[in-house]
Amino acid sequence: MRSLPPLNALIAFEAVARTGSVASAAEELFVTSGAISRQLKALDEFFETSLFEKHGRGLALTPSGATYFQRISAHVEGIRQATRSMQGDELRPVVRLHSYTTFATRWLIPRLSRFQVTHPRIDVRLTTSSEWIDGIDCDATIRLGEGHWPGYETMPLVANVLVAVCSPKLIQKSRPIDEVWLHGQTLLEVTARPDDWTTWCLSAGFDPGAMERKRTFESSTLAYEAAQQGLGIVVAQEILVADELATERLIAPFDVRVDQGTETYYLVVPTGRRHRAGVRELRDALSAPQGIQATSGAR
Known part of the structure; x- marks a missing residue:
């Protein structure tokens, strides 16, 4: 009998025993769950016994597997630490x-x-x-x-440039895009950026006080997502919606860009x-x- 088991199988066994699941071990070792299962089978064949047994929808160590894990875990961790030191990871x-x-x-x-x-x-x-x-x-x-x-x-x-954006689905070709159109839209506001709409409206020559339909969100991310879903129009920081503008998931219905300098x-x-x-x-x-x-x- 060989004195050492297949080392890949040993590493897979230690990872599964330590993390508690095949999926977690596979993610840690950058392999598939199937590859981990094959390594565990190889180790079972090497020892001619089962190191894991099915437990519900997962796995649990058998008495033999628990004893083996207890004996090897410190050594595998020692190899891991020595490797990190050799590679300079600690620095x-x-x-x-x-x-x-x-x-x-x-x-x-x-x-x-x-x-x-x-x-x-x-x-x-x-x-x-x-x-x-x-x-x-x-x-x-x-x-x-x-x-x-x-x-x-x-x-x-x-x-940092402010621009009003909305979903293309809000645009009706038979209706002009002007201040009257804007008054009929729901304005999406962000709690942390309460002045954006006023700043943009004043630059556009619109009356910010005339906008009555509003929804407030706690973050710009939520407001941008709401705009994509057609829930209203939001004043966005252009750089943060660049991808949406490029793919026309959002459009800028007004040619008004406010550079914050x-x-x-x-x-x-x-x-x-x-x-x-x-x-x-x-x-x-x-x-x-x-x-x-x-x-x-x-x-």
Whole structure:
């Protein structure tokens, strides 16, 4: 008899026993559930006994399997830790990043995905909230404002342009798109952005006080989704609905775009952390768009 079992089967067994399911082990090891099941069968054949038994809709360790897992688990974890140390994972730079939820899902996360491909050794740990949280302790944050925060280095990320958008299904070709049409629509508002409609209406030359039918949402994400479903019209930040506009899931019925200038989203880094490993690379990857200059928080 061989002194060692098939190592792939051993790793699969340890993962299933530790996580409690074939599916979780498969996800961790980046293989299919079928592949895990085949490895477990190979290990059963090696020992000529069953290490798992069916328990309801899942699996449970047999007495032999429990004893074996207890004896090998520390050794497998030791191999795992030694490998991490050899690869330098214990020294990986960690960047704690905080963002508004809508901005994260619609703009930041796709760019972080590309960043992780080009910088696999940098561990970016993202947290989000629907509103700004004072005093949050992070290596970098996404913040909306004018870019002037003493003690912080700031870099603008996008042009912040307001545009009214709605589903194409609200447009009737026989009816002109004008202020009268707008009065007949339901205005979708966002709790955290109460001034957007007033700002846009004044720029368009419309009376914001004449709009009576309104619905309020706690986040821009919900308001944008409601607009796509034809529930009304919303003033959106153009950069955050770019995909919907490109695919015409949303359209801009009025040719009115309100550029908010320097009031936009910034990458904000405490001056004492701007040269920290990982932060520099993240800042370069999220470099400012042309035409908007980075500012110093020392101002």
